[in-house]
Amino acid sequence: MGVSEEPKSLLADVGGAMCPARLVLEHVTSRWGVLVLIALQERPYRFSELRRRVGRVSEKMLTQTLQTLERDGFVHRDAKPVIPPRVDYSLTPLGEEAAGRIRELASWTDQRVPEVEAARARYDEARRESATDSSQ
Template sequence: MEVSEEPKSLLADVAVAMCPSRLVLEHVTSRWGVLVLIALRERSYRFSELRRRVGGVSEKMLTQTLQTLERDGFVHRDAKPVIPPRVDYSLTGLGEEAADRIADLARWTDARVPAVQEARARYDEARREAAARSSQ
């Protein structure tokens, strides 16, 4: 079922503080969660590789993000009992589904950047004009 076909009451539930889907949505769409899911669509990564792939994320934030996504069932952590230890991260079936949806949103965002930039320019110009009028 397409999202547009969902009953309004279902979509509106995420606005309610205690809605269980709200927390999951926050995890999947968090700043680093989005980038980790998109990166893991490509292939499995070791921690250090993933950190390089997701530029700008701290070690602590990547660890927390991976733990959250693993707990929610989106990421699989495969720790191999070798020396030195090797841990690989990959998407689960649920994670692949979420990552595909996020990739669609990322593609849409990329395509709409010019429209957003135009809107920002109009907004900024209107604010400058309003400020100039109020200072007269």
């Protein structure tokens, strides 16, 4: 097999609209996907507990996020046949791995907030100066 015949890395095509990895990446890094994965890494949650833990998420959005993550194999939904119905959500082994990586990114982000805020302030100041200079 020549060099040109070697299979492309998935990462090399993640920018492609039809790349399967791109869709999975969108699911685990979505606003609510990140927060759900991190919360479920702590312990299993019932729906209402998870909604409170994540905060500011609508029932509809949390339901959609959980269904997407369940379909992708990251979340396990355990519906118990009791009255009232009880449904617990937990991470699968694949979900544990993803949540660990997401948590690392979240931790890095948290540590870098001061640098980001400083960069924003520099950017905003430069924009204000540029706007003032062009209006004179």
